[in-house]
Amino acid sequence: MTRIRFHQSLEDLKENLLVMAGLAEQSIQRAIEAYRVRDMSICDLVTRSEVAINRMERDIDQAALDLLAMEQPMASDLRFILSVIRINADLERVGDAAKSISDRVRQIDQLPAAELPVDIPRMATLATDMVRKSLQAFIEANADLARTVLTMDDAVDAMNRAAYKALTKVMEEQSHLAPQALNALMISRSLERVADHATNIAEDVIFWVQGADVRHHKSVMAKQNASVKPEPQASAD
Amino acid sequence: MGVGIEVTNLNAWYGTNHTLQEINLNIPANHATALIGPSGCGKSTFVRCLNRMHETNPIARVTGSVKMGEIDIYAGAKPVQIRRRVGMVFQRPNPFPTMSIFDNVASGLKLNGYSNRRVLNETVEKSLKKAALWDEVKDDLRKKSGASLSGGQQQRLCIARALAVDPEVLLMDEPASALDPVSTSKIEDLIFELKSQYTIVIVTHNMQQAARVAEKTGFFLNGRLVEFDSTHKIFTNPSDKRTEDYITGRFG
Numbered sequence: 001m002t003r004i005r006f007h008q009s010l011e012d013l014k015e016n017l018l019v020m021a022g023l024a025e026q027s028i029q030r031a032i033e034a035y036r037v038r039d040m041s042i043c044d045l046v047t048r049s050e051v052a053i054n055r056m057e058r059d060i061d062q063a064a065l066d067l068l069a070m071e072q073p074m075a076s077d078l079r080f081i082l083s084v085i086r087i088n089a090d091l092e093r094v095g096d097a098a099k100s101i102s103d104r105v106r107q108i109d110q111l112p113a114a115e116l117p118v119d120i121p122r123m124a125t126l127a128t129d130m131v132r133k134s135l136q137a138f139i140e141a142n143a144d145l146a147r148t149v150l151t152m153d154d155a156v157d158a159m160n161r162a163a164y165k166a167l168t169k170v171m172e173e174q175s176h177l178a179p180q181a182l183n184a185l186m187i188s189r190s191l192e193r194v195a196d197h198a199t200n201i202a203e204d205v206i207f208w209v210q211g212a213d214v215r216h217h218k219s220v221m222a223k224q225n226a227s228v229k230p231e232p233q234a235s236a237d
Numbered sequence: 238m239g240v241g242i243e244v245t246n247l248n249a250w251y252g253t254n255h256t257l258q259e260i261n262l263n264i265p266a267n268h269a270t271a272l273i274g275p276s277g278c279g280k281s282t283f284v285r286c287l288n289r290m291h292e293t294n295p296i297a298r299v300t301g302s303v304k305m306g307e308i309d310i311y312a313g314a315k316p317v318q319i320r321r322r323v324g325m326v327f328q329r330p331n332p333f334p335t336m337s338i339f340d341n342v343a344s345g346l347k348l349n350g351y352s353n354r355r356v357l358n359e360t361v362e363k364s365l366k367k368a369a370l371w372d373e374v375k376d377d378l379r380k381k382s383g384a385s386l387s388g389g390q391q392q393r394l395c396i397a398r399a400l401a402v403d404p405e406v407l408l409m410d411e412p413a414s415a416l417d418p419v420s421t422s423k424i425e426d427l428i429f430e431l432k433s434q435y436t437i438v439i440v441t442h443n444m445q446q447a448a449r450v451a452e453k454t455g456f457f458l459n460g461r462l463v464e465f466d467s468t469h470k471i472f473t474n475p476s477d478k479r480t481e482d483y484i485t486g487r488f489g
Contacts, residue, residue, distance in 0.1 A: 075475055075481050
């Protein structure tokens with residue numbers, strides 16, 4: 001083994017990204033917990049995490065840039081650093097989505113309680129499961145596991161479409177519930193974006209491990225490997 | 238114009254040491270091909286087999302076929318004829334120290350019997366221009382010796398000398414490893430310019446250099462050609478784990 005310091009730096013980069021991933025994943029879980037139990041103190045934690053995530057994004061980008069400039073990485077090392085830079089950006093946006101959800105929860109908290117035809121916790125479970133699996137694939141350098149994440153995105157997309165349909169109907173027919181429905185719709189959209197970021201992370205893992213660029217081939221792959229089908233929407237809030 | 242080189246079942250020995258084993262590859266015409274690998278892997282020996290220099294060592298031996306265009310250089314052709322078609326540039330610039338810049342470039346032509354002053358003048362100018370050295374030396378062609386130039390200029394002088402006999406193939410054995418970064422960039426720019434007219438084979442330890450100048454790259458290890466593919470493929474996603482380990486520094 002040669003270039004010991006360089007390879008140690010790659011390990012450090014991976015470790016730092018995983019710390020950031022832990023923060024991002026925790027933020028989404030907290031934002032959904034705040035939604036579920038209407039606890040505004042949890043929203044404060046999400047806001048604080050977002051600051052930490054943003055700081056880590058800058059640090060990781062700088063470390064990756066230094067390695068590109070100083071070490072001239074090749075082959076899988078080069079693909080790894082490029083993937084880290086991309087995953088870093090996706091995790092930062094997962095943090096943004098968590099913050100956005102917690103902002104909506106604060107607004108919902110000011111409104112009268114309402115029964116809405118959307119299952120946010122179930123959608124959140126699926127989206128965070130995608131994030132967790134994509135990061136597990138990153139930890140294990142497991143392209144097969146990453147590919148399973150790609151097949152899950154359609155289910156979240158379908159849930160978001162169903163939520164849009166059901167919630168716009170609420171806004172049309174029960175205008176007094178429009179503010180609550182709009183906030184729920186924005187949360188649904190944020191979760192759909194979290195799933196998209198998990199998909200991006202999975203694609204980056206495949207690129208790193210196999211050198212294959214599978215971006216924008218999701219629909220083809222999903223048709224080939226469809227194993228997760230969207231379940232009917234439950235009408236509980 | 239350059240010619241393609243088809244290497245089939247090439248083996249080389251130094252005494253009992255089997256330094257090249259069953260090498261098969263096609264080097265494309267009018268492109269730059271880089272050869273990489275650790276010291277002692279056989280890449281320089283391979284290049285020396287392409288102009289029949291390997292056999293100049295009394296204990297060296299070669300078997301197999303090397304076709305340059307239609308001619309198998311190991312089947313009847315004279316080494317001198319081959320070397321006229323194949324120019325070579327070495328790691329350390331080696332101009333003839335006592336000769337003027339002009340005579341250095343003209344030496345190959347004179348050796349081949351050219352004496353017409355006009356032809357010599359034209360060829361020296363053309364070769365120095367191709368080697369991107371003309372503007373720097375045109376006023377001192379006969380006044381200065383080759384040894385009076387800087388290292389980078391000397392190397393371009395050697396390239397001009399190689400080009401003067403109008404070869405089809407240009408072999409370069411670590412041509413920039415003894416040069417500073419600016420001189421190295423000039424040599425790399427030159428390789429980029431020349432490859433449309435010549436078939437260039439470059440041995441280098443500098444992998445970034447291979448990535449910058451060559452369309453094809455071959456990785457040698459322990460006398461064998463492990464992988465030969467597009468440079469892009471070799472440096473972003475090589476097929477063989479040994480190539481991956483070497484270029485990422487995990488080798489050994």
